[in-house]
Amino acid sequence: MSEPRTTANDRKQSAADADGNTGPTRAPIGTPPPGPRGLPLVDSTLAFARKPLEFLSSMREYGDVARYEAFGREFVVVSDPGLVEEVVVARDDEFWRGEFEHEFGDLLDVEGLFFAEGERWRRQRLLLQNAFTPARIRSYADDMVVEAVRLVENWSDGEVVDIREAMSTLTLRALTRSLFDLELGDGRADRVRRWVHAMGAYSDSEFFGARAVLPTWIPSRAEREYRRATADVEALVEELVAERRGSEADGDDLLSLLATGEYPDGSRPTVEEITDQLQLFLLAGHETTATALTYACWLLAGTEDVWSRLEREVDAVCGDRDPTFADLSDLAVTEAVGREAMRLYPSLPFLQREPHEETVLAGYRIGPGTTVQLNMYGIHRDERWWADPDAFWPGRWVADGEDAEGDERSVLADPDDRPEYAFFPFGGGSRHCIGMRFAMTELQLSLATMVRRVDLERVTESIDPTPKISLDSGPVEMRVRKR
Structure with a gap:
């Protein structure tokens, strides 16, 4: 076996360590990462499957780079922001999304930007980024508010709602528009809804549930329903593409952009390519924002002073009207609430990468085929970067605000003292989430719209998040009080 190659980053860190600078602990070059031994035959599969977040948190006992085996493969957990930045920025060309994540795409039988690599990814990204310019997102903003108003006005005073289901409906409606x-x-839109629900049920059962360890030849009702729903959506997209290409109107929706757009070489996306892109955006775009909104509402309902401050901000900015895109820069507390919810409960609690060939990270040898897990959930709750890390405290994002005055945590709230990748809910580097601006716009506008109309009280007193397609909260019941 050849010697694992060192990089300029390893050599630079060795020099920094010699000067007494702090940073992740660096092992002698080529050392295998430490980690738990696991059980015979199944290794750490059961420990991870039972309590994945607790398991990843426990890996900190072994340091910022730790190894375990599960599901028949090797994983290395990275729990330091500087090392995350190495992987996704400085050494991005050494890593790809990896077999583990591509198995998810294979399971769903979809391709698209999320799973593409190399030149194929670059040409798709170039085409799709035109749908997420500030001007395009401004054109979507009114629809986001309209859908939030429609949802909230259908609630009755005193009604108990499952906020997770409600937020999923809200974000799916906004995305469908x-x-x-x-x-x-x-x-036709109902076909989209059925497909999204069928995909969630299928992927949860096959990839994250008990069936993940069962033979693939065992029949699955969820798979049959998903395949039927997929065929319906594919037929719908083919019909809509033909409509858009036959019309001279320039639509603002993503489908119109894809149907009429061209790659840099002048070729047009095929119907199959458009279908794959839209399916992935429907899944990721509605599920992740719904997750963030669910946790934000639940956390707000348990923190009366934060809810009151949010109400005051929305009243001061919007008065007796609904929020608009132009208000976003003034809704600082609203944005802070969203950020703090994503810090505590990131929709994707870890990102995954795989080295193209054997390499070294912080001195530890990482072999090809190893899945590198970037421990977002653990880093977001690490006391090294966050004061009172398990507390819901939006004031850390607006440290000069009224709720930071006299709070001893505010001395650690300065983002200049925190590594950039201590917070990365939208990923990072060249493959950061293309819909980040869309998601933050929807998060702010939806929260501000709801706060103008209702108060929410917790009925579900505790939650036990579980990683599925996103960080699933389970049912979250809340009582509505009309303002």
Whole structure:
């Protein structure tokens, strides 16, 4: 076996360590990462499957780079922001998304930007980024508010709602309008809704549930329902692409952009490519924002002073009208609430990468085929970077605000003292989430719209998040009080 190659980053860190600078602990070059031994035959599979977040947190006992085996493969957990930045920025060309994540794409039988690599990814990204410019997102903002108003006004005073289901409905409606220019409730849009729900049920059972360790030949009702729903959506997209290409109108929705757009070489996306892109945006775009909104509402309902401050901000900025895109820069507390919810409960609690060939990270040898897990959940709750890390405290994002005055935590709230990748809910580097601006816009506008109309009280007193497609909260019941 050849010697694992060192990089300029390893040599630079060795020099920094010699000067007494702090940073992640560096092992002698080529050392295998430490980690738990696991059980015979199954290694750490059961420990991870039972309590994945607790298991990843326990890996900190072994340091910022720790190894375990599960599901028949090797994993290395990275729990330091500087090392995360190495992987996704400084050494991005050494890593790809890896077999573990591509198995998810294979399971769902979809391709697209999320799973693409190399030149194929670059040309897709170039085409799709035109849908997420500030001007495009401004054109989607009114629809986001309209859908939030519709949702909240259908609630009754005193009604108990499952906020997770409600936020999923809200974000799916907003996405269906911005991606397809269809309103949910339209017969064609209902096909989209059925497909999204079928995909969630199928991926949860096959990839994250008990069936993940069962033979693939065992029949699955969830798979049959997903395949039927997928065929319906594929037929819908083919129909809509033909409509868009036959029309001279320039639509603002993503489907119109894809149907009429061209790659740099002048070729146009095929219907199959458009279908794959839209399916992935529907899944990731509605699920992750719904997750963030769910946790934000639940956390707010348990923190009366933060809710009161949020109300005061929205009243001061919006008065007796609904929020608009132009208000976003003034809704600082609203943004802070969203950021703090994503810090505590990131929609994707870890990112995964795989080295193209054997390499070294912080001195530890990382072999090809190893899945590198960037421990977002653990880093977001690490006391080295966050004061009172398990507390919901939006004031850390607006440290000069009224709720930071006299709070001893505010001395650690200065982002200049925190590594950039101590907070990375949208990933980072060249492959950061293309829909980040869209998601933050929807998060702020939806929260501000709801706060104008209702108060929420917790019925579900505790939550036990579980990684699935996103960080699933389980049912979250809340009582509505109309303002």
